[in-house]
Amino acid sequence: xxxxxxxxxxxxxxxxxxxxxxxxxxxxxxxxxxxxxxxxxxxxxxxxxxxxxxxxxxxxxxxxxxxxxxxxxxxxxxxxxxxxxxxxxxxxxxxxxxxxxxxxxxxxxxxxxxxxxxxxxxxxxxxxxxxxxxxxxxxxxxxxxxxxxxxxxxxxxxxxxxxxxxxxxxxxxxxxxxxxxxxxxxxxxxxxxxxxxxxxxxxxxxxxxxxxxxxxxxxxxxxxxxxxxxxxxxxxxxxxxxxxxxxxxxxxxxxxxxxxxxxxxxxxxxxxxxxxxxxxxxxxxxxxxxxxxxxxxxxxxxxxxxxxxxxxxxxxxxxxxxxxxxxxxxxxxxxxxxxxxxxxxxxxxxxxxxxxxxxxxxxxxxxxxxxxxxxxxxxxxxxxxxxxxxxxxx
Numbered sequence: 001x002x003x004x005x006x007x008x009x010x011x012x013x014x015x016x017x018x019x020x021x022x023x024x025x026x027x028x029x030x031x032x033x034x035x036x037x038x039x040x041x042x043x044x045x046x047x048x049x050x051x052x053x054x055x056x057x058x059x060x061x062x063x064x065x066x067x068x069x070x071x072x073x074x075x076x077x078x079x080x081x082x083x084x085x086x087x088x089x090x091x092x093x094x095x096x097x098x099x100x101x102x103x104x105x106x107x108x109x110x111x112x113x114x115x116x117x118x119x120x121x122x123x124x125x126x127x128x129x130x131x132x133x134x135x136x137x138x139x140x141x142x143x144x145x146x147x148x149x150x151x152x153x154x155x156x157x158x159x160x161x162x163x164x165x166x167x168x169x170x171x172x173x174x175x176x177x178x179x180x181x182x183x184x185x186x187x188x189x190x191x192x193x194x195x196x197x198x199x200x201x202x203x204x205x206x207x208x209x210x211x212x213x214x215x216x217x218x219x220x221x222x223x224x225x226x227x228x229x230x231x232x233x234x235x236x237x238x239x240x241x242x243x244x245x246x247x248x249x250x251x252x253x254x255x256x257x258x259x260x261x262x263x264x265x266x267x268x269x270x271x272x273x274x275x276x277x278x279x280x281x282x283x284x285x286x287x288x289x290x291x292x293x294x295x296x297x298x299x300x301x302x303x304x305x306x307x308x309x310x311x312x313x314x315x316x317x318x319x320x321x322x323x324x325x326x327x328x329x330x331x332x333x334x335x336x337x338x339x340x341x342x343x344x345x346x347x348x349x350x351x352x353x354x355x356x357x358x359x360x361x362x363x364x365x366x367x368x369x370x371x372x373x374x375x376x377x378x379x380x381x382x383x384x385x386x387x388x389x390x391x392x393x394x
Contacts (some may be wrong), residue, residue, distance in 0.1 A: 001019050001024050001027060001028065002154075005027055005028070006019065007249055008031070009027045009030075009094060009096075009097045009100050010097050010100075011271045012297065014097075015359055017074075018095065018096065018097060019097045020250070022092065022119045022120055023092060023095050023097050023098055024097065025055075025056060025120065026097075026098050026101040026102060026105075026113065026119065027097050027098075027101040028056075028057050028059070028187070029057050029058055029061075029101070030057070030101040030102075030103075030104045030105050030176075031238055033062070033105065033109070034060060034284055035107070036058055036062060036185065037061075037065055037066075037281060040062055041066070044335075047068060047386070048068055048386055048390070049063075049068055049069050049070070049071060049382060049386040049389075050062055050063045050066075050068060050069075050071070050074055050142075051070075051071045051167070051382060052070060052071070052073070052074075053072065053073060053124045054072040054073075054074060054121060054122045054124070054128070055122070056122065057105075057113045057117065057122040058377075059072070059122060059124075060111075060113070060117070060122050061109055061111050061113065062071075062103060062268045063124075064367060065109050065111075066105055066109045066385075067388075068147070068389075069124075069126040069127070069259075069309060069334075069385055069389035070124045070126055071124055071126060071127045071128070071129060071381075071382050071385060071386075071388055072122070072123055072124045072127075072128045072129065073128075073129050073131065073160075073297060074128055074129065074130040074131065074154070074376075075131050075136045075296075076131075076132075076295045076315070076320075077130065077136045077137055077295065077319065077320065077336045077379045078132070078137045078138035078139055078140075078154060079121060079123065079131045079138065079139065079140040079141075079145050079149070079154075079267045079325070080138030080139050080141040080145075080218070080319065081138045081315070081316035081319035082121075082316055082319075083142040083145065083219075083302065084118065084140055084142070084144070084215075084316055085142070085346060086133060086142065086143055088215060089119070089144050091119050092118075092119050092381070093114060093119075093165075094189070095119075096272070098119070101241075101340060103115060110327060112338060113266060114143075114148070115148070115201075116148050116152075117148060117149060118144055118148065119147075121145070121154050121184075123154075124152065124154055125153075126382060126385055126389055127153055127155060127340060127382070127385040128152060128153060128154045128155065129155055129157050129378050129381060129382075130154050130155065130157065130297070131155055131157065131160055131295070132156055132158065132159070132161050132240075132299065133158055133365075133368050133369060133372050135323075135327060135365065136158050136320075136323050136366065137154070137156050138316075138319055138323075139154065139261050142392075147159070149226055153325075155381055156372070157372060157373050157374060157375075157377045157378045157381065158369055158372020158373060158374050158377075159296075159299045159300075159369060159372070159374070160240065160375050160378060161299075161374075162299070166382065170199045177250075178274060178275070179235070180251075180272075180277050180278070180281075180282075181272065184192060185249065185251065185272070185273070185285060186328060188249045188322050189229060189249075189285060192247070193248060193249045194247060194248055194282050194286075194287040194353055195248075195249050195250075195282075195286040196242065196248050196249070196251070196286050196287065196290065196349060197249045197250075197251050197282050197283065197286040197288070197289045197290070197291075197306075197392050198238055198250060198251070198252040198253065198289075198290040198291075198386060199222075199253040199277070199279065199289075199291060199292075199297070199358060200231055200234060200280055200289075200291070200292040200295065200311070200313075201251075201291075201292040201294045201313075202255065203225060203232065203294075204227035204229075204231055204255075204292065205231065205253075205254065205255025205256065205257065205260070205351070206227075206255060206256065209226065209227040209228050209255070209257050209294070210229040210368050211225055211226060211227075211353060211365055212224055212226055212309065213225055213226070213227075213230075213312075213313060213314045214226060216262075216314040216315050217313055217314035217315075219318060219336055220312055220314060220317070220318045220335060220336070221312065221327075221336075222253070222314070222336065222337060222341075223337070223363075227232070228259070228260075228266065229256070230257075230268070230313065230336075232260075232262075232263070232264060233340075234311055234340070235252065235254070235261075235263070235264060235334075236264060237340060237342050237345055238250070238252065238290065238345065238377055239264070239265060239267065239268055239271070239342070239343040240342035241342040241346040241349070242268070242271075242345075242346065242349065243268035243270070243271075243354065245260075245346075245349075249270055249351075249361075250268075250270060250271045250272070250274070251272045251274070251277065251282060251286070252267075252271055252272065252273050252274075253274055253277055254274070255273050255275060255276070256274060256276070259367040260275075261273070277295070279300060280300060280304075283300055283304045283306055283360060283394075284304055287352070288306065288307060288308070288309065288352040289301045289306045289307070289308045289309070290308070290309045290311065290345070290349070291308050291310055291311070292308070292312060292313055292317055293308075293310040293311070293312040293313060293316075293317040293318075293320040293321045293324065293333070293381060294314060294316075294317060294320070295320065297321050298324060299369065300309070300345075302329065302362055302366050302369055303366055303369055305359060305362040305363040305365075305366040305367065306362060307329055307330045307352040307358035307359055307361070307362045308324055308329060308330035308331070308362075309330055309331045309333065309348040309349060309350070309352060310325075310331065310332050310333060311333045312326050312332075312333070312334060312336070313336075313338050318334050321333065321334050323336060324351065327361055327365065328361040329358060329359060329361045329362045329365055330348075330352060330358060330362075331348040331351065331352070333345075333348075376378065
C-alpha cells in the first residue's frame with residue numbers, strides 16, 4: 001500500500017500487521033476501482049463481458065456497475081484447494097483496513113464484495129472457468145464457501161497452454177543464467193541414465209525466500225517456515241537421498257537468490273544445479289519430477305506423462321499433492337516436516353522409475369488433458385454465457 005492509501009484507509013503510522021497480505025488486497029482494489037471503471041466506460045466498442053482473476057474483486061464490481069456479465073478464470077483446481085477456516089475469514093474481515101475498503105465499495109457502487117465472496121475468492125455467479133479437468137476439480141467445501149458461492153457455476157476447460165510462446169524464466173532473475181547443458185543431459189539419457197527433475201517453483205525461491213509462509217501454509221504445518229529454511233531442507237534431503245544413485249542424473253533448480261546454496265554441502269556429482277531452466281524442455285526428457293505441486297507444474301508434468309513426488313508448501317499445493325497420490329500419478333509428502341526424509345524420498349523416486357503403474361496413470365491423465373476443450377472451449381463458454389445473460393436482461 002502507498003502512503004496515500006495508508007492515510008486514506010488507516011493512518012500513515014499504522015503497523016505493518018494492520019495491512020499485511022492479504023488484508024491490503026481489498027484496499028488496493030477499492031483504490032483503483034474508480035479509474036478502472038472510468039476506463040471501461042470510455043472503451044469503444046463498449047465491453048460486453050469482463051473476464052477477470054477472482055483473486056481480486058475488480059472485475060466483479062465493474063461488471064455489476066456496467067450491467068454486464070463477469071467470467072472468472074480460476075488458475076488452480078478450484079475453491080476447495082484453499083479452504084480457509086471460518087475463524088480466519090472472520091478475523092480478516094474484522095480488520096479496519098478491510099472494513100473501510102468494503103464500506104467504500106458498498107457506498108460507491110452498491111456492491112458488497114463479501115455477500116458472495118471472501119478475501120482472495122471473488123468468484124462469479126455467471127461463470128467460472130477452471131483450468132483443470134474434472135478429475136482434479138476441487139469444489140467449494142467449507143461453510144463460508146458453501147454459503148457465499150457454493151451454488152456458482154464452475155466449468156473445467158483444462159489447461160490454457162501455448163507452448164509456442166516464450167516464457168519468463170523467473171521474474172526475480174536479473175542476470176543471465178547459466179545455460180542448461182543439454183549435450184550432457186542427452187548423452188546421459190543415451191547411456192540409459194534416468195533424468196530426475198527437482199524444482200520447487202518460483203514463489204518460495206522469490207518473494208517468500210526470507211518471509212514466513214504464514215496462514216496460507218497453516219493447513220500444511222509449515223506456516224512458520226521461510227522459503228530459504230524450507231527449501232534448503234528439501235535440497236539437503238535430496239542430496240542425501242539421490243547422491244549415490246549412479247543410474248540417475250538430477251537437474252535441480254534453486255532460483256535467483258545469491259544465498260540459495262549457503263550452508264549446504266557440495267552438490268553430489270550426479271546433480272546439475274541451475275537458477276532456472278525451461279521447464280517444458282526438461283519435462284520432455286525426464287522420467288520423474290520432484291515438485292512443489294503448483295498448478296502449472298503438475299499439469300505440465302502430466303501433459304508429458306511424467307509421474308511426480310510432490311512436496312507441497314502452501315495454497316493449492318497440498319490439495320494438488322493429495323490429488324496426484326489418489327490418482328496414482330505419484331507420491332504426496334503432505335505435512336513435509338513430518339513425512340519427508342532422505343529414505344522416503346529415495347524410495348518414492350525409485351517407485352516412480354521402477355513401477356510402471358505410475359507412468360501409466362500419468363499417461364491416462366495426459367490423454368484426458370489432451371482431450372480437454374482448452375482455449376476454444378473457454379471462448380465458447382464465455383460467448384454462450386454472455387449471450388444468455390444479455391437475453392435474460394433484455
